[in-house]
Amino acid sequence: MANDNIVSDMVELAEFPDIAEKYNIQGVPGIVINDTLVIVGDMPEADFAQEILKAVDKGQPVKS
Amino acid sequence: MQMIADNVRAQLAEILKTLTNEVTILLFTQKEGCHFCTLARELLDELTALSEKLKLEVYDFSKDSALARKYAVDKTPAIVLVGEKDYGIRFYGIPAGHEFTTLVEDLIDVSKRDPGLPKNIIGDLAKVNQPVHIQVMTSPS
Numbered sequence: 001m002a003n004d005n006i007v008s009d010m011v012e013l014a015e016f017p018d019i020a021e022k023y024n025i026q027g028v029p030g031i032v033i034n035d036t037l038v039i040v041g042d043m044p045e046a047d048f049a050q051e052i053l054k055a056v057d058k059g060q061p062v063k064s
Numbered sequence: 065m066q067m068i069a070d071n072v073r074a075q076l077a078e079i080l081k082t083l084t085n086e087v088t089i090l091l092f093t094q095k096e097g098c099h100f101c102t103l104a105r106e107l108l109d110e111l112t113a114l115s116e117k118l119k120l121e122v123y124d125f126s127k128d129s130a131l132a133r134k135y136a137v138d139k140t141p142a143i144v145l146v147g148e149k150d151y152g153i154r155f156y157g158i159p160a161g162h163e164f165t166t167l168v169e170d171l172i173d174v175s176k177r178d179p180g181l182p183k184n185i186i187g188d189l190a191k192v193n194q195p196v197h198i199q200v201m202t203s204p205s
Contacts (some may be wrong), residue, residue: 001179002189003152006134010166012157014138015100020201030201045181049188056192060155 006052018053067107073114079168080115083175087118090144092137094125101156102143107158109165144169147174161204168173 013020018037023030023037031039031048033055038047068076091108093101102154105122125132125140135144135154136148143155151174173179179186 001173002186003182003192003196004149004152005192005194006196006198007152007154008200009156010159010163010200010202012100012155012163012204013157013201014158014204019199023199025201028201032199032201034195034196034197042113044105045185046188049185050196052192052196053188054193056194056196063156 065106066110067103068110073110076111076168077114079172082172083115083117085117085147085175085177087171087174089118089120089171090131090135090142090146091122092125092128092132092135092140092142092144093122094140098140101141103115104143104158107160107164108143118165118171139141144168145174148176163202172201 012021013025019025023032023035025037025040027040027041029042030037033053036055038051038055044053048060073100089108089112091105093105095101097183108120112120125137125142132138132142135142135150137144137154139156141156141158143159145151145153155163155167157163167180181189
C-alpha cells in the first residue's frame with residue numbers, strides 16, 4: 001500500500017504445492033521477493049523494508 | 065455450511081464498524097480444478113454481509129481473463145482488495161485460520177487508505193522505484 005510498485009501475495013501452500021516446490025519452502029511464513037526466497041519466519045517491519053530495498057538494488061542493471 | 069461461527073461473527077461485525085471507506089473484494093474462481101473456490105466464495109459472502117462498506121465481486125478466471133490479467137491474477141481462488149485504487153494486495157487460496165485475521169487487518173488498512181506503518185518505513189519504501197513482487201508463503205493453521 002505504501003508504494004504502487006510493490007505488490008504482495010499471500011499464498012496458501014497447501015493449495016499450491018507446486019509453488020512450495022518451486023521456491024523450496026521448508027518453513028512458514030516463507031517470504032519470496034522478486035522470485036528469491038529471502039526470509040523464513042517473522043521479522044520486524046523495519047528489517048523487512050530493508051530486505052525490499054536490498055532486492056531492488058540487486059535488480060538494478062550493473063553499470064559498466 | 066456456515067464458515068464463520070456465531071461468536072466470531074458478532075466480534076467481526078464490531079471490528080468492521082471501524083471501516084471508514086468502501087473496500088471492493090474481487091474473487092476470481094474457476095469451475096474446474098479449484099477445490100477451494102466454493103469455500104472461498106462462501107467465506108467472503110459471509111464476511112461481506114457483515115458490513116455495508118464491503119462489496120464482493122465474483123469473476124470467472126477463464127471468462128473474465130482480461131480482468132484477471134489486469135490484476136495479474138494467475139491462479140484461483142484469488143482475492144484482490146481494492147480501495148480507491150488497487151494497492152497490490154492479493155490472497156491466493158482460502159484465507160482461513162491465521163490468514164483470516166490478516167485478511168481482516170488488510171481490509172481495515174485498505175478502508176483507511178493507510179498501511180499503518182511508521183513514517184520512517186514509509187520513507188524507506190518510497191525509494192522503491194521498480195516493480196517488487198512479494199509472496200508470503202503460508203500454511204493452513
